Amino acid sequence: MNKFDVVVIGSGLGGLSCGVMLSKEGLNVCLLEKNSTIGGCLQSFKRNGYTLDTGMHYVGSLSEGQIMHQYFKYFGVIDSLRLRKLDENGFDHFSFSDSKSYCHAMGYERFIDTLAQQFPKERAGLRSLCDVIRNVGSEISPQVLRQGRISNDGQAYMAMSAHEEICRHIGDERLRQVLAGNCGLFAGEKDATSLYEYAMITHSNIESAYTFVDGSQHLADAMADVIKSNGGTVRAGAKVEKIHLNGNEAEYVELAGGERIYAKYIISAIHPQLTFAMLENNTVYKKAFFTRVNSLRNTYGIFTTYLLLKPNMLKYTNRNYYLFNTDDVWCIEKDYKGMNVPSTLLCMQPNSDSEYTKVVTLLTPMPLSHCEPWAATSVGQRGEEYKAFKEQLSEHVIDFVSQHFPQLRSCIDKVYTASPLTYRDYTATPQGSAYGLIKDYHNPMITHLPARTRISNLLISGQNLNIHGCIGTAVSAAVTCSVILGSEYLAKKIGEA
Ligand SMILES: Cc1cc2nc3c(=O)[nH]c(=O)nc-3n(C[C@H](O)[C@H](O)[C@H](O)COP(=O)(O)OP(=O)(O)OC[C@H]3O[C@@H](n4cnc5c(N)ncnc54)[C@H](O)[C@@H]3O)c2cc1C
Numbered sequence: 363m364n365k366f367d368v369v370v371i372g373s374g375l376g377g378l379s380c381g382v383m384l385s386k387e388g389l390n391v392c393l394l395e396k397n398s399t400i401g402g403c404l405q406s407f408k409r410n411g412y413t414l415d416t417g418m419h420y421v422g423s424l425s426e427g428q429i430m431h432q433y434f435k436y437f438g439v440i441d442s443l444r445l446r447k448l449d450e451n452g453f454d455h456f457s458f459s460d461s462k463s464y465c466h467a468m469g470y471e472r473f474i475d476t477l478a479q480q481f482p483k484e485r486a487g488l489r490s491l492c493d494v495i496r497n498v499g500s501e502i503s504p505q506v507l508r509q510g511r512i513s514n515d516g517q518a519y520m521a522m523s524a525h526e527e528i529c530r531h532i533g534d535e536r537l538r539q540v541l542a543g544n545c546g547l548f549a550g551e552k553d554a555t556s557l558y559e560y561a562m563i564t565h566s567n568i569e570s571a572y573t574f575v576d577g578s579q580h581l582a583d584a585m586a587d588v589i590k591s592n593g594g595t596v597r598a599g600a601k602v603e604k605i606h607l608n609g610n611e612a613e614y615v616e617l618a619g620g621e622r623i624y625a626k627y628i629i630s631a632i633h634p635q636l637t638f639a640m641l642e643n644n645t646v647y648k649k650a651f652f653t654r655v656n657s658l659r660n661t662y663g664i665f666t667t668y669l670l671l672k673p674n675m676l677k678y679t680n681r682n683y684y685l686f687n688t689d690d691v692w693c694i695e696k697d698y699k700g701m702n703v704p705s706t707l708l709c710m711q712p713n714s715d716s717e718y719t720k721v722v723t724l725l726t727p728m729p730l731s732h733c734e735p736w737a738a739t740s741v742g743q744r745g746e747e748y749k750a751f752k753e754q755l756s757e758h759v760i761d762f763v764s765q766h767f768p769q770l771r772s773c774i775d776k777v778y779t780a781s782p783l784t785y786r787d788y789t790a791t792p793q794g795s796a797y798g799l800i801k802d803y804h805n806p807m808i809t810h811l812p813a814r815t816r817i818s819n820l821l822i823s824g825q826n827l828n829i830h831g832c833i834g835t836a837v838s839a840a841v842t843c844s845v846i847l848g849s850e851y852l853a854k855k856i857g858e859a
Contacts, residue, residue, distance in 0.1 A: 366392040366595070368846070369615055369625040371602045374402025374789065375418075375832060376824030377631035378585040379839030382437045385592035387847055387855075392623060393589060394615070396601035399579075400586055402789050406577030409778050412670045412721055416788070417796070418578040419709040419723065420448060420682060421832040422566025423499075430566065432504045433836045436859035439584040444575040446712045449680040452476065453571040456543035456684045456691075457766055464540045465681075466567065470496060473568050481537045491531035491541070492568075498558060499565025502837055507857025510850035512840045513828075516558050520806035524560030525552045525692065539691045543684050546707050546727060547831070549661035549797050552692040556803035559829050566833050575712050604642040605630070605820065612820040616642075629842055631824040634799070634811055635792050646816050658809060659802070660795035661830075662694060663782025667724040667756045675773035676710075678719040683708040685766050694727040703755075703762050722770070724759050730782040730793040741787050752779045797830035813842040821845055 368384050370377045373395035381393040399405055403417030423430040424445060434440040450472065452465030467476040470492050478485040500506070501514040525542065532538050542550060544567070548559050574581065586596045604616040605628060614624040630637040638647070638655050684691075686705045694704045703726050711721040730737070736748045756779045764770050782794025791798060801809045810828065813821050825831070827838035844852045 364622065365624040366390050367625065368392070368627045368629060369394060369623055370629045370631055370823075371615065371637075372402065372631040372824060373400035373582070373586070373596065373598070374631060374824060375404055375582075375835045376827075376839055377402070377629070378404075378582060378589070379433075379437070379836050380629050380631060380823050380843055381589040381594060381596070382439075382585050382592075383839060383843040383852065384846065385589045385594040386436075386438070387843075387852075389846070391589060391592075391594035392625070393586075393594065393596045394600040394602055394617070394623070395596075395598045396618075396790070397788065398599050400596060400598050401579055401582030404578045404582040406579035409668070410670055410776055412668075413577040413579075413711070414668050414721060414778065415574070415577050415711070415723065417664075417785075418574065418581075418832065419707075419725070420453075420567070420571050420573045422563070422571050423569045423833060424572045425570040427504065428566075428569050429502055429504055430833050430836065432507065432859065433833075433840075433856060436856040437585060438588050439581065442584045443581060444714065445572045446575050446680065448571045448573060448682070452681055453567065454544055454682050454684060456540050456686070458536075458539075458686050458689065462536075464543070466544070468568060468570055470568060477537065477540065481534050484532055484534055484537050487531040487533065488537075491528065494527060494531070494557070495561040495565050495568070498561035499569070502562070502833070504857050507853045509857075510853050512844055512849060512853045512856075513837060517806065519558035519561065520556050520801065520810060521803055522557040523553075523803050524550065524555045524557045527557045527560075539686075539689070543686075543691050545691055546684065546705060546725065548829070549727065549795075549800070550692055551800065552690075554800055554802040554804070556801055556806065558803075558806075559801055562829055562834065563831060573709070573712060575714050577711070603640065605637070605640045607641055607643045607646065607817060610646050610816065610818050612817050625819075627819045627821065627846055629821045629823050631822070631839070631842075633791050633824075634822055634826050636790055637822055641817075654808075659800045660791070660793050661797040661800050662727050662729045663785055663794035664780075664796045665726045665728040665755060665759070665782070666780040666784075667726070667759045668778040668780075669722040669724065669760070669770070669774050670776040670778065671718075671720055671722065671773045672775045673720070674716070674718045676719050676722070676769070677717060678710050678712050680712075683766065685763060687762060694729075703759055706759055706763055708763060708767070724763055726759055728782055730786065730795075733781050733783045733794075736783060739783070741784065744783070752781060755779075798824070798826040801829065813838075813845055
């Protein structure tokens with residue numbers, strides 16, 4: 363019989379991290395992925411010979427001794443990663459419509475000094491805000507792991523507003539905007555984003571920010587190799603359609619086509635709204651539970667414009683550019699129908715073989731509602747109007763970005779685009795949401811889901827649990843696996859690797 367210790371649903375970073383941890387600790391793991399290639403948002407794909415990334419453009423805390431480095435070291439993949447450290451003097455640049463620009467530098471002292479040069483009266487506020495950010499980030503440090511905890515109790519920060527905390531320390535309105543300028547990284551909402559989420563992500567990048575060389579697929583592949591070398595199974599093209607329950611236990615998962623795979627534990631590292639919709643023979647959850655889960659709000663999606671560049675035209679610059687067409691970085695409610703993009707994050711892709719970049723990725727926030735006319739369609743069958751919509755929008759995005767990079771247009775060979783519909787159909791995330799559920803500081807207990815479910819051997823993981831992104835998803839996986847392996851045991855194993 364097809365029977366494993368653990369079946370993991372979904373091969374994004376969340377599923378892969380669970381698969382690596384459990385297989386390293388001797389469990390017989392089977393990882394199931396619906397797509398033909400593993401990786402979820404880590405996936406890189408080829409167009410016209412160019413490598414394009416789905417959703418992992420830069421990652422924080424990857425220097426030795428920092429948390430993400432520690433996780434990847436324990437996973438056994440750190441030495442196979444091809445990484446480039448971004449510019450320490452300014453890894454993120456922020457430009458506003460008045461042509462003024464600012465940057466976030468690496469290391470707390472440099473971060474404060476760089477911004478204090480432009481906002482000298484705010485030096486003390488910058489320092490006190492940075493103390494808070496560092497305290498939050500330290501909740502998941504390697505030292506905490508070595509003490510036998512995956513995370514300290516960050517719940518108080520989950521119930522605090524990021525925006526209000528910034529305002530509490532900083533008086534200058536432009537500096538407030540600059541400090542929240544990375545909010546595209548967490549689909550920030552002024553009236554929802556928690557201090558926890560903002561500070562975790564900001565802290566990790568201030569510690570150190572890196573980008574993947576030649577795309578992020580090699581991380582997914584390295585993790586899958588670890589699972590296989592530990593005796594585990596990784597199956598692509600294996601869509602789970604049902605989780606069959608027997609009383610309050612999950613008995614097996616059923617794939618499209620009817621194959622059943624039995625396991626002692628099932629970990630679902632896909633969106634919780636999908637997980638709970640797959641329960642078959644459910645006598646555990648009442649209708650009100652499904653209504654509540656389905657009513658949780660998701661973050662907005664991203665309209666991605668990939669610029670495939672002519673050879674040796676644009677020199678790679680080692681930083682990201684956040685370009686704003688608005689004075690309020692938290693606000694993305696611009697008129698998309700009028701093609702008036704609110705902001706765009708520009709990331710250049712480094713190559714191992716050239717000082718020039720071959721691919722520039724432009725990430726523009728976009729709620730799925732702007733793709734509403736095509737909501738019922740699937741990939742490749744959305745029709746000419748959809749194509750025209752995407753083409754027109756990408757032209758506007760390129761026009762907007764060209765105000766800051768006048769030379770860009772002449773470098774372009776080809777343009778590819780992905781809308782929130784693309785992400786919806788590719789990763790199956792409801793509404794093509796970029797980062798899954800919104801963790802709202804007004805309701806931290808409801809919007810931060812626990813790893814355990816009321817089904818004794820069904821656990822959830824992935825970006826919807828703790829926070830999203832590379833670090834959030836890896837930490838969520840540790841929280842989930844600690845239910846099986848024991849929290850103190852696993853934390854020390856990761857921390858002492
Ligand atoms: C455009 C974009 C840019 C981003 N940029 C960054 C960044 O620069 N840095 C950063 O840290 N984070 C970034 N993120 C966020 C980060 O990519 C995610 O938070 C993280 O990768 C999510 O991992 P996951 O495993 O939870 O989900 P996913 O990566 O979505 O993986 C879920 C997997 O489950 C599979 N699946 C779904 N349903 C089924 C089923 N029924 N059966 C089997 N398999 C199924 C999907 O196909 C998918 O492979 C970005 C995200 C997006 C969308």
